[in-house]
Structure formats: C-alpha cells, structure tokens
Amino acid sequence: MRLLDKRNLMFVAAVALSACGNMQGGGADIKQLSTVIFQDTPEVSVSAQELTRQLRQQATSQANAHFLVLDVPVFGVAAPFSLSGTNRDVDTYLTSSGVSVSLRNGLLVATRGLGFDLMTADVTETLVALGANEDRPVRIHRYLDGDNQIITNSFVCSLERPDVDVIIERCVSTYLAFENTYNFDMNGEIIASEQWVSPQIGMIGITMIN
Amino acid sequence: MHVGREGFWHSRSALFTAASVWMLASVSLLQAQETAVDFTDSYNLYGTIGLIDLPTASSADDAELAATIGHFAGTTRTTLSFQITPRLSGSFRYSHIKNAPEIGGIGLYDRSFDLRYRLMDEGPVRPSVMIGLQDIVGTGVYAAEYIVSSKHLTPALMVTGGIGWGRLGSYNGFDNPLRALDDRFATRPGGTTGRGGQFETSKWFRGDAALFGGLSWQATDDLNIKAEYSSDAYARERSPQNDLFERNSPLNFGLSYALSENTALQAHYLYGAEFGAGLTFTLNPRKPVIIGGSGQRPTPVVPRQRQTGNAVAWTAQPDGQDILRDSMIRLLEFEGMSLEAMALSPTSVTVLVRNKTYMAGAEAIGRTARILTRVMPASVEHFTIVPVVGGIRTVAVDLQRSDIEELEFAPDNAWKSFARAKLRDAAATDANTVLNPDLYQRLLWRIGPYFAATYFDPDSPIRGAVGLELAARYDIAPGVSISGNLQKRFFGNIGDGRESDSVIQRVRTDGPLYAAEGDPALTQLVANYQFNVSPDYYARFTGGYLEAMYGGLSAEVLWKPVQSRLGIGAEINYAHQRDFDQLFGFQDYNVITGHASAYYAFANNFHGQIDVGRYLAGDFGTTVSLDREFENGWRVGAFATLTDVSFDEFGEGSFDKGLRFSIPLEHFFGRPSRDTNQFTLRPLTRDGGARLNVPNRLYETIRENHANDLRGSWGRFWR
Numbered sequence: 001m002r003l004l005d006k007r008n009l010m011f012v013a014a015v016a017l018s019a020c021g022n023m024q025g026g027g028a029d030i031k032q033l034s035t036v037i038f039q040d041t042p043e044v045s046v047s048a049q050e051l052t053r054q055l056r057q058q059a060t061s062q063a064n065a066h067f068l069v070l071d072v073p074v075f076g077v078a079a080p081f082s083l084s085g086t087n088r089d090v091d092t093y094l095t096s097s098g099v100s101v102s103l104r105n106g107l108l109v110a111t112r113g114l115g116f117d118l119m120t121a122d123v124t125e126t127l128v129a130l131g132a133n134e135d136r137p138v139r140i141h142r143y144l145d146g147d148n149q150i151i152t153n154s155f156v157c158s159l160e161r162p163d164v165d166v167i168i169e170r171c172v173s174t175y176l177a178f179e180n181t182y183n184f185d186m187n188g189e190i191i192a193s194e195q196w197v198s199p200q201i202g203m204i205g206i207t208m209i210n
Numbered sequence: 211m212h213v214g215r216e217g218f219w220h221s222r223s224a225l226f227t228a229a230s231v232w233m234l235a236s237v238s239l240l241q242a243q244e245t246a247v248d249f250t251d252s253y254n255l256y257g258t259i260g261l262i263d264l265p266t267a268s269s270a271d272d273a274e275l276a277a278t279i280g281h282f283a284g285t286t287r288t289t290l291s292f293q294i295t296p297r298l299s300g301s302f303r304y305s306h307i308k309n310a311p312e313i314g315g316i317g318l319y320d321r322s323f324d325l326r327y328r329l330m331d332e333g334p335v336r337p338s339v340m341i342g343l344q345d346i347v348g349t350g351v352y353a354a355e356y357i358v359s360s361k362h363l364t365p366a367l368m369v370t371g372g373i374g375w376g377r378l379g380s381y382n383g384f385d386n387p388l389r390a391l392d393d394r395f396a397t398r399p400g401g402t403t404g405r406g407g408q409f410e411t412s413k414w415f416r417g418d419a420a421l422f423g424g425l426s427w428q429a430t431d432d433l434n435i436k437a438e439y440s441s442d443a444y445a446r447e448r449s450p451q452n453d454l455f456e457r458n459s460p461l462n463f464g465l466s467y468a469l470s471e472n473t474a475l476q477a478h479y480l481y482g483a484e485f486g487a488g489l490t491f492t493l494n495p496r497k498p499v500i501i502g503g504s505g506q507r508p509t510p511v512v513p514r515q516r517q518t519g520n521a522v523a524w525t526a527q528p529d530g531q532d533i534l535r536d537s538m539i540r541l542l543e544f545e546g547m548s549l550e551a552m553a554l555s556p557t558s559v560t561v562l563v564r565n566k567t568y569m570a571g572a573e574a575i576g577r578t579a580r581i582l583t584r585v586m587p588a589s590v591e592h593f594t595i596v597p598v599v600g601g602i603r604t605v606a607v608d609l610q611r612s613d614i615e616e617l618e619f620a621p622d623n624a625w626k627s628f629a630r631a632k633l634r635d636a637a638a639t640d641a642n643t644v645l646n647p648d649l650y651q652r653l654l655w656r657i658g659p660y661f662a663a664t665y666f667d668p669d670s671p672i673r674g675a676v677g678l679e680l681a682a683r684y685d686i687a688p689g690v691s692i693s694g695n696l697q698k699r700f701f702g703n704i705g706d707g708r709e710s711d712s713v714i715q716r717v718r719t720d721g722p723l724y725a726a727e728g729d730p731a732l733t734q735l736v737a738n739y740q741f742n743v744s745p746d747y748y749a750r751f752t753g754g755y756l757e758a759m760y761g762g763l764s765a766e767v768l769w770k771p772v773q774s775r776l777g778i779g780a781e782i783n784y785a786h787q788r789d790f791d792q793l794f795g796f797q798d799y800n801v802i803t804g805h806a807s808a809y810y811a812f813a814n815n816f817h818g819q820i821d822v823g824r825y826l827a828g829d830f831g832t833t834v835s836l837d838r839e840f841e842n843g844w845r846v847g848a849f850a851t852l853t854d855v856s857f858d859e860f861g862e863g864s865f866d867k868g869l870r871f872s873i874p875l876e877h878f879f880g881r882p883s884r885d886t887n888q889f890t891l892r893p894l895t896r897d898g899g900a901r902l903n904v905p906n907r908l909y910e911t912i913r914e915n916h917a918n919d920l921r922g923s924w925g926r927f928w929r
Contacts, residue, residue, distance in 0.1 A: 021658075023272045144929065
C-alpha cells in the first residue's frame with residue numbers, strides 16, 4: 001500500500017477536519033493534543049521593565065485606570081493587569097488572557113489561571129508586622145492538591161529592613177522556604193514587590209502603575 | 211566440602227560469597243559517593259516493584275499505575291499494576307512464552323493476576339514485610355506465593371530476602387515448613403480447576419519452598435543497580451516444549467534507569483545465560499500535569515455598594531428581566547457554562563445551569579455564584595443554583611449573597627462556603643423559570659477520529675481500528691433528545707477474530723462479525739427522555755439502536771436522595787439483536803433483560819455497585835463491582851459476574867470478570883475538560899453474564915452533583 005494512496009489521503013483529510021462541529025467534547029481531542037505537543041507558548045517581546053515604562057507613560061494621562069505589571073519568570077512572561085474591583089480590603093487585577101491576582105494592601109492573597117495557584121493566603125499577621133515592625137508573623141497558604149483537596153502550608157516568617165523603604169520577609173515551613181521583598185513609597189504603600197506563589201510557580205514580580 | 215566448577219554456583223556457599231563480594235564492592239563505592247541519593251523503587255520483569263525477576267517488600271506510591279513490558283529468552287510479559295491502597299497492590303499480566311522451534315505454533319498466551327500486601331512497614335531497626343500471591347487465577351503458569359522482607363542497610367542500599375512457594379520454590383527447594391501445620395501443605399496439586407479463570411486457593415503455599423534474595427543499590431538519582439539469587443527453576447521454559455534457555459546460574463544482575471519521571475528502562479543479565487530488558491511507564495491519578503488546572507480565572511465577586519433610594523426599583527423596568535438574563539447567558543458562556551433557565555424575584559434568583567467544562571460540579575457552582583454577584587441587582591440576596599445534566603435537575607444549592615461576598619478571600623473559604631451552602635433536591639424548584647431558547651431545538655454535531663481495540667485473542671493479542679466518527683444530538687426540550695453515532699473505519703484488523711465456540715446464545719461472542727461487517731456502522735441512534743419524577747426519584751426512557759449489537763427499549767427508575775450515599779435503581783429492557791452490518795436491520799434473537807441495582811459511595815473513596823437480574827443470554831445472576839475513585843475523575847475498578855450459566859457452559863474463564871478505567875483527559879492537558887476516556891479490560895469475552903450497554907444510565911448522570919461527590923471536590927468552589 002503506497003503511503004499516499006487514496007485511502008490514506010482521505011484519512012489524513014479527515015483528521016485535519018477533526019474536532020469540527022459545534023458539539024463539545026467526546027473522544028480524542030486532536031486540538032488539545034497538538035497544543036500539548038507543539039507547546040503553544042506566548043511570544044515574549046517585551047520585558048517587565050519595558051512594559052512598566054510604557055504603562056507609566058500612558059497612565060499619567062488616565063487618572064482613573066489602575067494597573068500593575070506582573071512578571072512571571074517561570075513562564076518567561078510579563079503582562080499588564082488592570083484593576084477589576086475591590087472586595088473589602090482586597091484588590092483583584094486581571095488580564096484578558098485569563099489570569100488574575102488578588103492583593104491585600106499589596107500582599108498577594110490569591111492567584112487564578114496560572115496553574116499551581118495560590119488559593120488563599122492568611123497574611124493578617126504579616127500585615128500587622130509590616131506596620132508595627134513586629135517580628136515572627138505566621139502565614140498560612142492554601143493550595144489544591146492533585147485530588148482537588150485543599151492543603152495547608154504554615155510558614156513562620158521574620159522581617160528585615162535593610163533600607164528605609166525596603167522590607168524583606170523570610171518564611172520557612174517544614175519543607176519549604178521563600179523570601180519576599182517589598183518596596184514602599186513615602187505613604188507606606190507597597191509600590192513594587194517580589195512575592196512567592198507556590199513551589200511550582202516560584203516568585204512573581206509585581207510593579208504597581210498608578 | 212568439595213564442589214566442582216559447575217557445582218560451585220549451585221551451592222549455598224556461592225550465595226554467601228557473591229553477597230559478600232557485592233556488599234564489599236557496594237560499601238567501597240558508597241564511600242565514594244558524595245551526596246545522599248533518594249532511594250527510588252523500580253519495577254522488575256514481572257511488572258511489580260522488585261529486583262529483576264523477584265519481588266521486594268516495597269510498595270509503589272499510593273494510586274500509582276504502571277505498565278511494564280519485559281522480555282527475555284522467548285518470554286514476554288506485559289503487566290499493568292495498580293497500587294490499590296497504600297499497602298495493597300494488584301497486577302494484571304498478559305504473557306507470551308514461545309514454543310521450541312521444532313514444535314512451532316503460536317506458543318502460550320497467558321493471563322495472570324497478582325495481589326500483594328505489605329504487612330509491616332520498615333522502621334529504623336525492623337524490615338518491611340510483604341506477602342504476595344502471583345498468578346492466583348486460572349492456569350497458574352506463573353503461580354507462586356511468597357513472603358518477602360526488605361531493609362535499607364544504608365539509605366542507598368537495600369537488602370531483600372524471602373521464602374517462596376510454587377514457581378519461587380522450584381530451585382533449591384526444601385520441604386515446606388508449613389507442613390507442620392497440616393500435612394497437605396507438603397505437596398502441591400497440579401492441573402487447573404474446570405475451565406480455568408477461578409481462584410486456585412487449594413494450591414496456595416503448598417509444595418516445596420525455597421529461599422531467594424537480592425540487593426539493590428541506588429547508584430545515582432536515576433540509576434539503580436540490582437543483583438539477586440533466584441529460586442525460580444523455570445522448569446516450563448526449559449522443558450522440551452519450549453526449550454528457551456539454559457539455566458547456568460541462579461544469579462541475576464541488572465539495572466533500572468529512570469529516563470524521565472514517568473519512564474524507566476531495565477536491562478539485565480539472567481541465569482548466566484540470557485540478556486533481558488524491560489520498559490515501564492508510570493502514571494499517578496493524584497499527580498496531574500497542572501495541579502488545579504490551567505483554566506481561566508473566575509469572574510471576581512462584585513460586592514454590593516451601600517444602597518440609596520429604592521432597592522427594588524429595577525423590578526418595575528419592563529425589560530429588566532431580559533437584560534439580566536442576557537447578561538447571565540453571556541457571562542456563563544464566557545466561562546464554559548450555559549444558562550438553561552432563570553427565575554427572578556425581588557430578593558431571590560434561581561438559575562438552572564449546564565456545566566460544559568468543569569469536571570468538578572463545585573467549580574461550576576462557585577463560578578456561577580460569582581457571576582450572580584456581578585449581574586444581580588442589590589436587592590437579590592438569595593441564590594439558588596441548580597446544575598442541570600441532560601435535562602435533569604440534579605441538585606439545588608442555596609447560597610446567601612452576603613456569604614459569597616464575605617468569604618471570597620477568607621483564608622478557609624472552602625469549608626466555610628460548604629458549611630453555609632444548603633444542598634437539597636431540585637425536583638420542586640421554581641416553576642416560573644424561563645427557558646433559554648437557544649439551548650433547545652438545535653442540532654449539535656461533531657466529527658472526529660476514533661480509536662478502538664480488542665485484546666487477548668491468541669491469534670493477535672491486540673487488534674485495533676482507526677477511523678472517523680460523526681456524533682450528533684438534537685435537544686428537543688429539557689431531557690428530551692435524539693442522539694446518534696456513526697463510525698467509518700479507515701484502518702484496522704479488528705474484524706479478523708475467530709468464530710465463536712460458545713455453547714449458549716451468542717450474545718457477545720459475535721463481536722468479530724460485527725466489527726468485520728460494521729463498516730460504516732451506526733453504533734447508536736436513540737431517542738431519550740429523562741426527568742425528575744419527584745423529590746429523590748428520577749426516570750428515563752430510551753428507545754432505538756441502543757448499542758452496536760442491540761436495539762430496543764429501555765426504562766429505568768432511580769431513587770437517590772441528594773444527601774444519601776446509597777442509591778437504588780431498577781431497569782428493564784427489551785433487547786433485539788441487530789444485523790452484523792450495524793445498519794438498520796435486526797436478526798431474530800430478542801430478550802427481556804433487567805436489573806435491580808444498588809450503588810454505594812463508601813467514605814474512603816471506594817465505590818461499590820451490585821446489580822441483580824437477567825442478562826442478555828437469558829441467564830439470571832449478580833454483578834459486583836468495586837472502584838477506587840479519585841476526586842479528579844479517575845476511576846480504577848474491578849467487576850465480576852456470576853449467573854446460573856454453569857462454568858462449563860460459560861467456557862474458558864468460567865465467569866465474566868474484568869477491570870475498568872475512567873481517565874479524565876484534563877489530567878494530561880491541564881485545560882479544563884469534562885472528557886473522559888473509559889475502557890474495560892476483560893481477559894475473555896464470553897456470553898454468560900453479559901449486560902446490555904444502555905446509554906444515559908441515570909446514576910452516572912446525577913451523581914456528580916450530589917452531596918458526596920460535591921463535597922469531595924468542594925475545594926474547587928473558589929477556583
């Protein structure tokens with residue numbers, strides 16, 4: 001049977017048509033398979049710093065728009081996020097590509113859409129510690145495990161102030177450790193930071209624009 | 211003691227010498243190691259955790275699935291192993307042993323099934339102990355029983371020793387120590403019970419026993435080096451029938467190399483005569499590619515602002531309801547859901563939602579709740595969310611908007627939101643719900659490739675087919691639909707099977723004829739009507755071409771309260787055998803079948819089912835199934851059916867049994883999807899205990915939104 005005989009060609013054409021139709025689901029999804037094989041990765045043309053600079057220029061003319069730049073080194077991607085809304089003291093920023101981060105007074109309390117997301121973070125003690133220069137706050141992070149159960153990681157942290165507007169928070173649990181860096185402005189608000197999300201995502205950089 | 215050169219390997223002193231040399235070498239090499247390596251258990255040629263041809267007393271990670279192909283000296287073993295619980299593991303093996311060239315023929319194809327149980331864990335001083343039963347069902351080509359023990363002398367070096375019966379008691383054996391308990395332990399009966407396929411309990415731990423042992427050393431993070439002393443004499447393989455190799459030595463040497471986190475390669479030198487190799491693929495249902503999935507972010511909660519003026523002024527607006535409904539439709543579609551219907555009052559809203567995307571019902575409910583906070587006017591405080599599956603209202607979840615607003619970022623919002631949610635039966639939900647017209651009176655269709663396979667035919671252990679499939683569905687109204695499935699095969703030898711030798715009605719064994727002539731095949735064309743009868747009761751009527759081999763009528767009723775772990779159902783069918791060409795014609799055979807079924811979700815994520823009734827061949831009997839289920843959609847289970855068809859009439863295998871798997875595709879892709887791949891592995895397909903494959907059975911439709919399954923995945927409510 002020659003490789004290009006009629007039956008083979010028909011089948012190849014059929015596979016090319018595959019996942020046609022308006023009904024979702026069922027059977028092998030070739031489109032999903034090809035995405036995994038060919039690894040659709042976004043093109044990274046702009047670095048986080050460049051993005052920050054561009055947005056700062058635009059922002060001066062739009063007083064009401066609130067943005068931040070999120071830098072995710074593990075994916076090699078930086079993107080602008082816009083403020084979607086505020087619930088009590090938590091601001092949620094999101095992109096149209098389906099990722100969101102939630103910040104409580106500048107501290108990361110949730111991510112969605114990254115994969116290996118931080119589901120919730122109890123940073124009450126950390127906030128108190130940042131304000132009152134106290135030591136040894138406890139943080140509690142919650143994540144989903146592979147079986148859809150919520151798992152809890154508790155960290156004991158220590159704060160260090162190497163400079164007047166920089167605080168470094170070092171946190172340790174039984175198996176994990178990380179180091180967050182916060183940069184403050186004159187009003188005592190966090191304008192830039194590097195914060196840890198999860199063991200798989202690692203650190204992300206957050207730069208507030210406006 | 212004088213030993214000749216040949217006899218040296220066969221003496222016990224050889225064992226000690228070899229072991230000492232090995233240990234000295236290992237210890238000196240170990241001292242050269244700079245950093246500690248994590249000992250990783252690896253698979254052996256039998257497809258279980260072990261050395262080379264022998265087992266160790268280690269278990270795989272809980273829920274690990276491993277497929278191993280191992281080959282040496284004309285023997286090929288393909289094994290699927292599953293760590294059923296942290297201590298209990300099972301294996302299903304399909305092996306081939308070649309005949310000697312002079313004898314010719316296809317050789318021996320054998321199915322075997324193992325169970326292993328770890329009795330004792332390794333501690334600082336004590337070793338781990340495992341008891342194993344190898345090839346416990348059927349002809350027993352590989353039958354062996356053993357008690358094995360392992361201990362880490364150093365973190366990277368493990369020593370294993372054990373005592374074996376059966377095959378593992380055949381080399382350098384001694385009188386069975388268990389004969390002190392009972393004389394019958396001294397000898398092992400031969401032969402097979404009846405038609406095979408039965409548990410040969412009368413042979414276990416009987417006959418001579420022998421010692422075996424070995425060492426395994428984790429040289430690097432990826433490489434494990436092994437040596438063993440095997441008590442398997444390979445009598446069958448060295449008999450004139452097979453004549454596969456010369457057993458020059460009881461010592462085997464080999465290694466296992468991890469090619470990746472999920473793949474390992476084995477290479478061995480066995481019995482002083484042969485090289486062998488193996489490849490293992492592992493998968494763990496509890497370790498998906500992306501934990502939590504890479505699905506897009508949910509709509510954030512929009513908290514209500516403090517109200518001034520008339521909070522219910524919006525109710526006077528003439529098109530207010532339509533605008534709100536359109537917003538709901540749009541926002542739900544954006545997140546992969548559809549609005550079926552909505553009923554709105556000044557202070558409460560009921561939405562019927564179709565979840566097209568998320569495996570966990572809780573995630574669809576949580577996303578819907580957040581969307582409601584964004585769309586609904588401030589006066590609407592009470593949310594009732596009703597997931598609808600196939601037109602059936604599966605549950606009504608009552609949530610308070612204030613709770614959603616309060617809990618969005620609360621650190622322990624998962625269990626708090628579950629505690630505050632009320633789950634109740636949905637049969638009596640608001641009758642004023644207005645239907646979304648776009649969902650119904652529409653034709654949905656899909657063209658895609660399909661793959662099919664049959665296994666374990668000695669003429670061809672795997673037969674396959676690849677082709678194109680057209681699936682279509684027309685939803686007339688909630689719960690009323692017509693659906694069909696057409697297949698056209700492009701490649702495959704799936705139709706080449708043997709003719710059936712069954713002595714009872716050929717209700718399933720004509721499979722090869724259906725596969726051969728069914729091209730193209732209308733595998734299904736049915737009209738289906740299913741609905742909530744009353745609180746806790748559901749019903750279904752289906753008619754048409756129900757499956758590849760049968761058409762007919764099916765009626766089912768199910769009792770399943772939302773909060774109950776137990777469900778009870780009854781189904782009755784009229785089945786008429788279809789023509790082999792799987793088009794519109796029928797043959798003569800027809801039968802009334804039906805079952806009463808009990809379903810039970812155990813607290814430890816095991817799920818049991820018992821069906822009692824009449825099967826396709828007119829036989830009466832019972833099917834028992836037990837599955838280990840995971841909250842992410844994975845299921846691995848086993849079933850067996852005993853009916854009044856005698857083992858003799860059933861034929862080879864004695865009774866119907868098998869393994870079944872359900873694999874969620876999002877495990878591999880990360881993107882949310884409700885697609886699952888379901889398949890059943892039967893060692894043999896015969897005609898006794900055959901059940902009709904009816905589509906749309908009720909329990910599967912409703913169970914995902916009942917309390918047990920919702921609670922299990924409620925962690926995803928805020929995802």
